[in-house]
Amino acid sequence: MIKDLWLVGIGTGSPGHVTLDGMQALRDAAVILLPRKGEAKENLLALRQVILEAAGTRAEIRSFDYPERDPALPYAARVAAWHDEIARRWSAALHAAPDGPVALLVWGDPALYDSTLRIAGRLTPRPALRVIPGITAIQALTAAHAIPLNEVNGAVKITTGRRLRDHGWPEGEDTLVVMLDGACSFAGLDPEGVHIWWGAYLGSPAQRLLAGPLAEVADEIIAARAEARARHGWIMDTYLLRRGSTG
Known part of the structure; x- marks a missing residue:
């Protein structure tokens, strides 16, 4: 049974993206849960281990195999079943664990397009939650390109690739983070007047950045993304789109 669950944001996998509070939480935890996502993503596990070494934690490390989504189910049902199974595997991995806080390392920020909080809500009984935010992919992206997130007095829409693909550019918005x-x-998208700033593996030695008018760099980004994913076996990337401005 998990009494205290700490969700520690780790940015895009760089130890420098973990706050001092996050590093202290990793040192103070009794148990740290690490997901195994298969051979193709072993370096994701290695990145987590680098962060744990940097923190100097003495917690007991427990691993669990990350489940796959069922492609036969509709999207909402697929995600719900996947979350249920992850929660079950957390509980199974923590059987007879020592007393004390359990920590999970969360890519990016636990509150931004991440489901860890929703999965934690499936645990019975519900643990006391503590969230330690890390550097978000958005912060890492704008810093890497040295650009402001918003225009002067401008709004920013944060969305997903699925929504952009299904619904197009949101009406009334000039800046999108996808x-x-x-x-x-x-x-x-219609590339006319649109500028893109793209980044992958942000903050890591493998970082890749491309930027320019969408009409000129879209194909280059697609090729770079495919090549990087094939080389590393995984990719974490994001991008900012802006109409009528270059930053």
Whole structure:
């Protein structure tokens, strides 16, 4: 039974993206849960281990196999069943665990397009939650390109590749941040007057950045993304789109 669950944001996997509070939480935890996502993503586990070494934690490390989504189910049902199974595997991995806080390392920020909080809500009884935010992919992206997130007095829309692909550019918005886009949905937009700033593996030695008018760099980004994913076995990327401005 998990009494205290700490969700520690780790940015895009760089130890420098973990706050001092996050590092202290990793040192103070009794148990740290690490997901195993298969051989193709072993370096994701290695990145987590680098962060734990940097923190100097003495927690007991427990691993669990990350489940796959069932592609036969409709999207909402597929995600719900997947979350249920992850929660079950957390509980199974913590059987007879020592007393004390359990920590999970969360890519990006636990509150921004991440489901860890929703999965934690499936645990019975519900643990006491503590969330330690890390550097978000959005912060890492704008910092890497040295651009402001918003225009003067301007709004920013944060959305997903799925929504951009299904619904197009949101009406009345000039700046979009797009996350979770494995299909390069920007390629389906009218590129006229649109500038893109793209980044992958932000803050890591493998960081890749491309920027420019969408009409000129879309194909280059698609090719770079495919090549990087093939080389590393995984990719974490995001991008910012802006109409009528170059930053």
